[in-house]
Amino acid sequence: MTEKLANHQSVSLKIKTDRPVLKTPYQIKGVLMKQFPKSEIVPMLNGSYRKKYLYPRIQVKILNGEIIILGVKEGVDPLLKIKDSLSELNFGDITFNVENCSDEIGTQLFRLSSSLIEYNFISGWVALNQNTRKQYFSKDESGKLDFLNTLIGENIVFISKELGFDLTSNIFTKITLQSLDPIKTEQKNWGLFEGKFFTNVNLPNYIGVGNGITRGFGALFNSEVLGNDMENENSSEELNQVSLKSKPLIEKNNFSSSLIEIDINRVSKPKISKKRKTRRKKSFSRKPIKSEKNNFSKSKKKSEEPINYNSHEYHQKQHSIT
Numbered sequence: 393m394t395e396k397l398a399n400h401q402s403v404s405l406k407i408k409t410d411r412p413v414l415k416t417p418y419q420i421k422g423v424l425m426k427q428f429p430k431s432e433i434v435p436m437l438n439g440s441y442r443k444k445y446l447y448p449r450i451q452v453k454i455l456n457g458e459i460i461i462l463g464v465k466e467g468v469d470p471l472l473k474i475k476d477s478l479s480e481l482n483f484g485d486i487t488f489n490v491e492n493c494s495d496e497i498g499t500q501l502f503r504l505s506s507s508l509i510e511y512n513f514i515s516g517w518v519a520l521n522q523n524t525r526k527q528y529f530s531k532d533e534s535g536k537l538d539f540l541n542t543l544i545g546e547n548i549v550f551i552s553k554e555l556g557f558d559l560t561s562n563i564f565t566k567i568t569l570q571s572l573d574p575i576k577t578e579q580k581n582w583g584l585f586e587g588k589f590f591t592n593v594n595l596p597n598y599i600g601v602g603n604g605i606t607r608g609f610g611a612l613f614n615s616e617v618l619g620n621d622m623e624n625e626n627s628s629e630e631l632n633q634v635s636l637k638s639k640p641l642i643e644k645n646n647f648s649s650s651l652i653e654i655d656i657n658r659v660s661k662p663k664i665s666k667k668r669k670t671r672r673k674k675s676f677s678r679k680p681i682k683s684e685k686n687n688f689s690k691s692k693k694k695s696e697e698p699i700n701y702n703s704h705e706y707h708q709k710q711h712s713i714t
Contacts, residue, residue, distance in 0.1 A: 402498035402596040403468050405461045405475060409488035412457025413481075417608045420452045420459060423481050424474070432470035446662045447554045451600050453608045455514060460611075462598045464501075465555050498596040502557035506630065508566065508590040508651075515611040518603040519543055520574055520583030528583070533572055533642050537649040541567045544589050545654035547601045552593070554662040559593070562656055564631045566590040566638070568648040579604065590651075592631060 413420075421437040428434065435441050436450045449467030453460040459481075463471035475495065481488045519540055520528055528539055545565035552559055567589040574583025582603060595612060602610040631651070638650040 400468050400472075400497050400499060401501040402462065402464045402599070403471055404463075404496045404498075404596065404598045405459075405471060405478075406492075406494045406496070407459040407461070407478060407481075407490055408492040408494075409459070409481065409490055411488065413454055413459055413488060414457070415454065415483065417452040417454060417606065419483065420454070420461075420481070423483055427482070428474050428477070431474055433467075433474060436467055436470060443664055445554070446664060447551055448600075448605055451598070451605055451608075451611075453515060453598055453600075453611050455611070460598050462596065462600075464596065464599065496597060500594050501596055502552040502555075502559060503594045504560060504563070504628075505592045505594060508564070508592055508631070509594065509614055509616065510588060510590050511595060511612040511614050512588045513586055513610065514598075514613045515609055516575060516577075516584035516586055517544075517601065518577065518579075518582050518584050518609045520581070521603050522581040525574075525581055525583055528574075533647070534640055536572050537567065537569075537640050537642070537647055538652070540569070540585070541565055541589075541649040541652055542654065544601065545591070545652070546659050548591060548593055548595070549654060549656050549659040550662060551599075551601070553659065559656050561628045563654050564592050564635060564651055565654060566649055566651040568646070570645055570647075572647050577604075584609070587647075 425434050425437055433450060436448070437452075441449070445466070447464075449464055450471060451462045451464075453462070461471060463469075472495070475493055478490050478493050480490055524543070528536060531539055542565075544567055545563060548563060548565070549559065567587065569585050569587035571585075574585060576582070577584055595614070597613050598611050600608075600610040601612065604610065632653060635651040635653055638652075640650045641648040
């Protein structure tokens with residue numbers, strides 16, 4: 393990485409085409425891999441780095457017919473290298489001409505602010521999955537708000553640690569939702585919410601939180617221009633006093649939690665688990681030997697086929713930050 397890029401912690405490319413893009417993030421990734429097969433961006437899109445990074449370094453979103461590609465940390469350099477070559481996107485059945493490709497650089501990610509910053513979910517936040525939905529539905533309205541508020545705070549801490557950013561003190565979060573009834577998605581057991589949240593952590597626009605990040609869910613946006621109040625040594629104490637007086641608000645179409653403090657030490661540093669291979673016990677089949685040979689040859693042939701990382705089956709494996 394060049395010295396000029398060394399301080400760039402994130403970059404988002406906003407790609408404007410000659411017509412609205414009605415494609416999925418997976419289809420966009422497929423086109424990028426096809427058009428830039430030798431680029432460093434390919435292993436960050438096709439799943440090759442799943443065992444290296446728990447949090448995706450390059451994320452693709454489609455918002456209002458425009459393509460947004462976010463690169464964080466190791467994803468910044470590869471993304472900027474293809475920027476000037478993005479003249480068109482050829483999907484086979486249709487080709488989009490790129491009219492403009494602007495970028496937004498982030499340099500103070502996960503720095504703490506002396507005041508709360510507002511972030512809107514511009515694509516639904518998939519907070520619930522098969523592991524968390526049972527806990528959520530066992531609580532009353534106030535408990536559900538606290539549960540989701542803690543979840544978003546721990547999401548932020550998890551991502552910061554996985555990306556290698558050290559938070560200097562505890563963080564604060566407050567969430568506001570339109571409804572406590574999760575919206576169903578095509579993925580079974582997922583629960584999606586719409587709304588916004590507040591925190592004293594500086595996050596890049598379009599970064600994803602929650603489940604389904606690789607599908608474009610959980611994208612954030614902050615329209616404020618941040619000042620020079622980062623890392624104020626008194627900010628934590630001031631926000632702590634506010635949180636002690638904060639109370640939840642529950643009314644029709646407006647569910648707002650209290651401001652809470654998230655203990656950063658309770659969120660362990662992310663580790664990629666190494667699953668042990670279990671040996672299967674030998675079993676003797678009563679089927680004819682000929683049938684066994686046929687099954688073996690079919691299985692062998694299937695295993696030799698290359699993995700299609702852009703297939704629907706492969707992408708059922710989700711990046712889950714919970």
